[in-house]
Amino acid sequence: MPRRPRSQRRRPPLPVRDGVGPSRVRVPHGISERARDGSAADTPATIAGYLTARFPAGALRIAEKIAAGEVVDADGAPITAGTPCTPGAEVFYYRDPPREEPVPFALQILHRDARLLVVDKPHFLASMPRGRHITETALVRLRRSTGIGALAPAHRLDRLTAGVLVFTVDPGARRAYQELFAAGAVRKTYEAVCSAPPSLALPTVLRSRIVKERGVHRAYETPGTPNAETAVERVPGGAHVRMRVRPATGKTHQIRVHLASIGAPIMWDPLYGAGPAPGTGARDGSVQHDFSRPLQLLARSLEFTDPYTGARRRFVSARALERW
Incomplete structure (x- = not known):
């Protein structure tokens, strides 16, 4: 069955x-x-x-x-x-929560209404409970601080990625907002600082097939019909390689995989960089936090047409990348 x-x-x-x-x-x-x-x-x-x-x-x-x-x-x-x-x-x-290292960064609320709660997630905080991360997650922190037991994520951000994250307050509205993300109807803009210049001319659109196996920390590209699409452009200025990224799909680690594939891995990326950033975790995914070296990737904004009101909604992170 x-x-x-x-x-x-x-x-x-x-x-x-x-x-x-x-x-x-x-x-x-x-x-x-x-x-x-x-x-x-x-x-x-x-x-x-x-x-x-x-x-x-x-x-x-x-x-x-x-x-x-x-x-x-x-x-x-x-x-x-x-x-x-x-x-x-x-x-x-109920599981017995594992012993977790506290993430020393605040979770900021950007918007709240009867259906949605939108937050500005810090680096290192998981979106929702999974594996070793239970209480040190955005979902559990928010349920505790707001008292909304029915709170649920409309989508996810990688634990190491900061930025705009949307939760639903009303269980009856959950499906409509989750389907927006599943259908690719949400315009997502990210900012990234890379540790090397790209190997090809920008702007460009990267398309490939990305696979993430259960129990394996790294995702990888494989031959086959593309299931991941990312638009990439370089932002001029500054001492570092800055990128503006707009993923059309939402595969696990998509942006990190695509930028690494063009020779421009995101700075302080412990999985897809040239080597593990000291203290941020080994390439097997083991947790060894160095909170002073966050992955230089930020979900800057989300924009979509509200399925209930028809209004165009846009939420923007107030955070800034250290190396931007």
Whole structure:
């Protein structure tokens, strides 16, 4: 059975708690029906067994949460130690937040109304919880500071990228704004400072196929039908190579990959530069923050036609790149 699109999934049975939503785990349909009587040696018979096998390092905490009734199914009913492992079942619980290094930069609100909350995100702050970054994210910070538990991102920015980021306040309006970004109906302008001049004449439009594999930190270009398009122009003046960039698509790390592909990697880029910037992280993505050397990439502005009012809306970052 195919997975339902996010917009069609039911609301989680657990509420947002201290700014953090519950984690969702789905039992794959590849789990054999034989697992329900334990006859398949390689397949857990219970939900508890499945969770323990999937997250062995957290086996003790999983058992504690199940015993306390803190792990529930899609209807909000508590999972017990004997709940059968049913293919396709959804399980919800609150993760224990990892220990995170605080990001010492403020998140500034640019605009707020009944449907939207637009912020100026600093470098190093993730857009939303993922992997090692849970509480040190724009979404959790904003939920805590505003008290809006239903707040959700309309799009994302890379953790190392600063600038304009849009959230929806009203769950009923979420889909309309997310579809603007998905359809490429939002005009996005970025500024970047590069560590070398480009290898070709500008302005130009870069088109290629970019792939980002799950679990691999670097995205890469590969032969095939282009799925990423970026317009690039050089901004004159200053002591550094300054670029104005307008991506027509939104592939992961698109701007960073495209600028590196023309010999002009973004300054202090730990993944696509000539080498890891000291202290900012290794090329495998391990986190070693040096907050004094932020990636020189800024989402300067966003512009779109509001799907509810028909008005043209434009939001502009008040931040400045150090090397601009």
